[in-house]
Amino acid sequence: MITKTFCQTALFSLLLFSLFIINSCNGQNNSKRSEKPKIDIHTAIITDNKEILQKYIDTKTSLAEKEPMNASTPLITAAVFGRTEMVKMLIDAPVDLNTQNKDGSTALHTAAFFCRPDIVKLLLKKGANKSIKNKYGQTAYQTVSGPYMEVKEIYKGLAAILAPAGLKLDFNYIEKTRPQIASLLK
Numbered sequence: 001m002i003t004k005t006f007c008q009t010a011l012f013s014l015l016l017f018s019l020f021i022i023n024s025c026n027g028q029n030n031s032k033r034s035e036k037p038k039i040d041i042h043t044a045i046i047t048d049n050k051e052i053l054q055k056y057i058d059t060k061t062s063l064a065e066k067e068p069m070n071a072s073t074p075l076i077t078a079a080v081f082g083r084t085e086m087v088k089m090l091i092d093a094p095v096d097l098n099t100q101n102k103d104g105s106t107a108l109h110t111a112a113f114f115c116r117p118d119i120v121k122l123l124l125k126k127g128a129n130k131s132i133k134n135k136y137g138q139t140a141y142q143t144v145s146g147p148y149m150e151v152k153e154i155y156k157g158l159a160a161i162l163a164p165a166g167l168k169l170d171f172n173y174i175e176k177t178r179p180q181i182a183s184l185l186k
Helices: 004-034 041-046 050-059 074-080 084-092 107-113 117-125 140-145 148-165 171-185
Strands: none
Touching: 041 050, 041 074, 050 084, 074 084, 074 107, 074 117, 084 117, 107 117, 107 140, 107 171, 117 171, 140 171, 148 171
């Protein structure tokens, strides 16, 4: 026979156990929120580490952190390296779509120039400003509207500089895709 005292004791024990579990979970969540990942956000993006990027998003830290070389934001870095899923994650975080790097380029300029049609579409859908001009006086459209041969050497130079970070450019694809990107931006 179960006594009233047993039920009260069991209920009290269950309540204490529940409070312990809730407190433990809250403590874990708080410590995870305050822990900054050991890998910097740009490296996480370059190496396609979605788990680390999600930690940055969860802690709302470093989402606007500019890398030292060209002051690119994580969103611009994701556009350069064609990390479409990471772009989605950052856009949904949300981040400022129109932040400019040292040369005045935004993520839209970068996605357009590197011929990332899915990223260009995402940025436009979310309201990226396509009228922003970089320090060369060009909008994202203007970066891809001219003849490929006029900018081929720029692509080659960027490919050489960013190859150690893992960037691979398909020059034939870029030549073929530039007019499609320009059409998206008109």
